[in-house]
Amino acid sequence: MNANPPSNFTTPDGHGIHWYDTGERFLGAELAAISTAQSSVLLEHYIFRASKVGERFRDALTEASLRGVQVTLLLDDVGCWGLPRNYFSQLIELGGKVIWFNPVRWRFWSFRDHRKLLVVDGAQAFIGGCNIAPEYEGDGIHEGWRDGGIGITGPVVKHLIESFESQVEIAGNQIWRVRKRGRNGWMRAGEDVSLLLTRPGLHQGVFQRALRSDLLHAQDVSITMAYFLPVGRVKQMLLRAARLARSFRLLLPGRSDVPLLQVAARALYGGFHRRGAKIHEYQPQVLHAKILVVDDIVYIGSANLDPRSLAINFEIMLRIRSAPLAQQARATFERDLDHSLPVKPLPWRKPSSWWQRVKQKMARFIFTRLDLGVAQFFVQKNETAERDPGGRGRSVR
Structure with missing residues (x-):
């Protein structure tokens, strides 16, 4: 394999981009940036775990x-479950702010801030x-999960700050307005970079x-995805692209921290194989990255191609049009293929046993029907509470 392309890029619309191909490098760059901060630090994470890397942050x-x-x-209240509330006591005493997103309540527990932003x-x-936890340290081959990210400067940073402030506003509301508050949009920061925000x-x-x-x-599509369970129109557009693209x-993961979702995902392999897709499973470590390369466009951020990311969680993605960055992302993809096994089409057309068929149907029901259905029910309940704040829809702290 040829040496990887350079990791630093600029776009014509004034953005500077640095590509980090491992969690170790990405977290190290974040720590270095915090250590030289002069005026402000905004940190938003789904998971912040009490650990050595947590202590460094x-x-x-x-x-x-x-x-x-x-x-x-x-910090998300569910993602940081188990983190002592006094963990940041010294920081708070010095004037720092720690805000807990959507503290667990039975009606709203499903809607999580899954974003990772600094x-x-x-x-x-x-x-x-990458979250702030021990499993994200390492090279993704010998140790630590396979993940990474980008550093970026330029006009899009203003939009990222606005999106952070919007999330803080949502977190601070007594009655949690899922649809009415918060930014949801395709915010263009120039011709080449856009910020994509999704919410429940x-x-x-x-x-x-x-x-x-x-x-x-699209002619050339390479997708690295931790949790792959597209449904509905998303599934259909991916199947169409698999059929038409060169x-x-x-x-996808060969080892997953959510094995049941992997069972459901594997049930989709046959349909993609029949349309010409090539599928590989990453072997050395858990695959946690979310990167899509579509011709000269790169998507990177927190969103998976599954119902929770697409319709339940708060997520954040960048869409970057840059041929050099796409080349770098594909070089990383090719490197990961060296540590992956190709999935042959035949074993995934039909489950090998009745028990495997039952597991696949159960897994698919849980992730595409039950989880999504519960979230949709509470979205509707929340809208009722907004229309009738004095009625039974009122939430309490």
């Missing part, structure tokens, strides 16, 4: 606060799939619409 944030930097953390000094941002209850959000447009005439490749 906490200490860097605390030291930044000591330098007079305004530090604001937005903005430093209002000028530099980091976005990807939107079955054809901007991520889906952008992807559908780009796949319409090359359509899927890199």
Whole structure:
């Protein structure tokens, strides 16, 4: 294999981009940026775990606060389950803010802030799939999950700050307005970079619409996806692209931290194989990356191609048109293929046993019907509460 292309890129619309192909490099770059922050740090994460890497981030944030930097953390209450509430006590004493997104309540527990975002000094941002936890350290081959992300400067950072502030506003509302509050949009930061924000209850959000447009005439598609369970129109547009594209490749987990979802995903392999897709499963470690390369366009961020990301969670993605960046992303994809096994078409056309068929149907029901149905029910309940704030729809702290 040839040496990888350079990792630093610029776009004609004024963005600077750095590609991080491992969780170790990505988290290291985030820590370095925090350690040199001069005015502000905004950190938003689904998971922040009490651990050695968690302590390094906490200490860097605390030291930044000591330098007079305004530090604001937005952490998901479910994703950070088990993190002691006094974990950031020194940071708070120094004036830092720690905000818990959607504290667990029976009606609203399903809607999670799955985003991963860091903005430093209002000028530099980091976005990807990595949480702050030990499993994201490492090279994704010998140790640690396979993940990564990008650093970016330029006009899109302003939109990222606005989206962070919007999430803080949502987190602070006593009555949690799922549809009415928060940004959901395709925000163009120039000709080459767009910010795609999704939130609960939107079955054809901007991520889906952008992807559908780009796949319409796509010739070269490479998708690395941690949780792959597309349904409805998303599934159909991917199947169509697999049939029409010159090359359509899927890199999916051989080892998963959600084995039941993997069972459901494998039930889809036959349909994609029959339309010409090439499927590989990553072997050394758990695959957690979410990267789509469609011709000269790269999508990267927190969203998976599954019902939870597409219709339940709050997610954040960047869409970047850059031939050099797409080349880099494909080089990373090719490197990952060296550590993957091709999936042969025949075994996935029919389950080998009645028990496997039962497992696939159960898994698909749980992830595409039950989880989605419960979330949709509470979206409707929430809308009722907004229309009748004095009635039974009122939520309590």
